[in-house]
Amino acid sequence: MKQNVQPKPKRLSRKLTEQKILLAAEDVFALYGYQGAAINTIAELTGLTKQNLLYYFPSKEVLYQKVLENILDLWLDKMALLAQRGDDPKTMIASYIKGKMEISQSHPNGSKVFATEIIQGAPHLKDYLVSHLLPQLEEDVKLINEWIAADKMDPVDPYHLFFMIWASTQTYADFSSQISLALGKEQLAETDFEKATEFLTQLLLKGLGVK
Amino acid sequence: MKQNVQPKPKRLSRKLTEQKILLAAEDVFALYGYQGAAINTIAELTGLTKQNLLYYFPSKEVLYQKVLENILDLWLDKMALLAQRGDDPKTMIASYIKGKMEISQSHPNGSKVFATEIIQGAPHLKDYLVSHLLPQLEEDVKLINEWIAADKMDPVDPYHLFFMIWASTQTYADFSSQISLALGKEQLAETDFEKATEFLTQLLLKGLGVK
DNA sequence: GTCTATAAGGGGATAGAC
DNA sequence: GTCTATCCCCTTATAGAC
Numbered sequence: 001m002k003q004n005v006q007p008k009p010k011r012l013s014r015k016l017t018e019q020k021i022l023l024a025a026e027d028v029f030a031l032y033g034y035q036g037a038a039i040n041t042i043a044e045l046t047g048l049t050k051q052n053l054l055y056y057f058p059s060k061e062v063l064y065q066k067v068l069e070n071i072l073d074l075w076l077d078k079m080a081l082l083a084q085r086g087d088d089p090k091t092m093i094a095s096y097i098k099g100k101m102e103i104s105q106s107h108p109n110g111s112k113v114f115a116t117e118i119i120q121g122a123p124h125l126k127d128y129l130v131s132h133l134l135p136q137l138e139e140d141v142k143l144i145n146e147w148i149a150a151d152k153m154d155p156v157d158p159y160h161l162f163f164m165i166w167a168s169t170q171t172y173a174d175f176s177s178q179i180s181l182a183l184g185k186e187q188l189a190e191t192d193f194e195k196a197t198e199f200l201t202q203l204l205l206k207g208l209g210v211k
Numbered sequence: 212m213k214q215n216v217q218p219k220p221k222r223l224s225r226k227l228t229e230q231k232i233l234l235a236a237e238d239v240f241a242l243y244g245y246q247g248a249a250i251n252t253i254a255e256l257t258g259l260t261k262q263n264l265l266y267y268f269p270s271k272e273v274l275y276q277k278v279l280e281n282i283l284d285l286w287l288d289k290m291a292l293l294a295q296r297g298d299d300p301k302t303m304i305a306s307y308i309k310g311k312m313e314i315s316q317s318h319p320n321g322s323k324v325f326a327t328e329i330i331q332g333a334p335h336l337k338d339y340l341v342s343h344l345l346p347q348l349e350e351d352v353k354l355i356n357e358w359i360a361a362d363k364m365d366p367v368d369p370y371h372l373f374f375m376i377w378a379s380t381q382t383y384a385d386f387s388s389q390i391s392l393a394l395g396k397e398q399l400a401e402t403d404f405e406k407a408t409e410f411l412t413q414l415l416l417k418g419l420g421v422k
Numbered sequence: 423g424t425c426t427a428t429a430a431g432g433g434g435a436t437a438g439a440c
Numbered sequence: 441g442t443c444t445a446t447c448c449c450c451t452t453a454t455a456g457a458c
Contacts, residue, residue: 014423017423030330031331031332032244032246032331033243033244033246033247033327033331034247035243035244035246035247036244036245036246036247038450038451038452039451039452039453040450040451040452048424049424049425049426050451050452050453051424051425051426051453051454052423052424052425054452054453054454055423055424056423058453059452059453060451060452060453112330115326115330115385115386116244116327116330118385118386118388118389119241119323119326119327119385119386119388120242120243120244121242121388122388122389122392126388126392129389129392130392133393134392134393137393154417156410156413156414157406157410159393159394160406160407160410160411161410162393163379163382163383163386163390163393163407164379164382164410164411164414166382166386167378167379167381167382167386168374168375168378168379170378171374171375171377171378172374174326174329174330175326175329175330175374175377175378177329177330177332177333177337178329178333178340179374181333181337181340181341181345182344182345182348182370182373182374183370195368195371196371196374199367199368199371199372199375200371200375202367202418203367203372203375203414203415203418203419204414204418206365206417206418206420207413207414207415207417207418207419208414208418209417225441228441249432249433249434250433250434250435251432251433251434259442260442260443260444261433261434261435262435262436262442262443262444263441263442263443265434265435265436266441266442267441269435270434270435271433271434271435
């Protein structure tokens with residue numbers, strides 16, 4: 001007879017159901033924004049009733065916060081220049097752009113939720129940005145300034161450099177509808193992301209005078 | 212006795228009231244998105260009741276469409292490289308960046324409404340983009356390719372170049388909450404936009420090898 | 423854990439008096 | 441043109457049976 005049934009192998013473990021809900025929620029929040037998203041829609045996508053969804057997440061607000069957390073956990077590493085492989089500006093900047101573009105490709109809806117949140121003044125996010133993103137940014141700014149001092153690249157404003165990289169990479173997730181329209185495609189393909197990565201890398205390394 | 216009372220000088224002309232509503236609507240749609248925005252909020256900002264607002268604009272949908280139209284009319288010129296002064300790549304690209312940045316500074320909420328719309332798949336905008344923006348983009352791409360053929364700049368993909376410029380300039384409107392947080396300011400100042408413009412111009416002209 | 427029923431409120435929009 | 445009153449639907453959330 002089974003003895004080790006402590007974790008209770010339900011039909012679907014609670015963790016797994018929560019994961020399914022969170023995935024569906026990310027899609028719906030990306031498409032309609034926080035207010036526009038109906039938990040009913042999320043529930044249906046997951047195969048639940050909305051009352052049942054509220055058993056797993058006690059409120060829409062809590063669910064949204066969880067979606068944001070998941071995205072941010074995934075993002076934070078990639079947002080750090082210092083976390084990249086390599087030790088010279090050239091490979092690290094190239095790696096940084098590549099990592100950011102890969103996230104735009106693999107998690108476009110997470111990016112959209114984040115973008116909408118920032119556009120609307122980051123009401124659910126300001127604290128997180130201050131406590132997690134900003135300290136990391138300061139470290140990265142310091143690194144850029146060291147490179148400049150060591151004459152490894154042109155003297156530029158590090159902050160605006162990061163704003164430019166964030167914008168130019170995230171736009172392939174957030175503005176994909178406009179971009180695919182401009183490129184005459186139903187949706188962006190692998191090669192589009194590769195071309196974009198190549199363009200940005202080339203432009204930046206040359207434009208920054210990276211040696 | 213008054214004879215020329217044909218245009219009926221009401222307390223506030225219809226046109227003026229509509230303008231006030233449209234301005235308030237732009238702010239509220241920018242802050243909450245289409246679904247999240249309540250016409251009640253817009254009406255209060257204008258000093259009207261929502262029923263009265265609905266006298267001027269028969270539905271929320273129509274009001275939103277009008278807001279979008281206003282923004283796009285303003286934008287279209289600035290989105291065209293060909294519309295810039297100058298006849299050499301250097302001055303035209305510089306002028307293009309400057310114009311886009313000025314719009315981010317002067318009409319941040321219009322930019323935010325536009326951005327949210329694109330993020331959500333451009334449901335109210337696709338037709339306009341196809342009929343107005345894309346033809347203009349094609350002309351601009353042609354121009355860039357001519358410059359490349361004439362060896363006035365490096366051979367780059369013109370499309371990704373425009374995506375990059377759009378993203379990097381509009382981010383100062385759309386993501387201003389994040390940027391001002393990073394810069395440690397309550398809100399962005401004139402000098403921040405100047406620095407950003409300078410940074411982008413310098414980076415692009417050098418990075419593109421513009422002669 | 424999942425269901426039905428229902429509360430409670432907000433939102434867009436219309437009717438009609440003034 | 442502006443107001444009050446009202447309709448009706450949709451949404452979040454809770455209660456309680458199974």
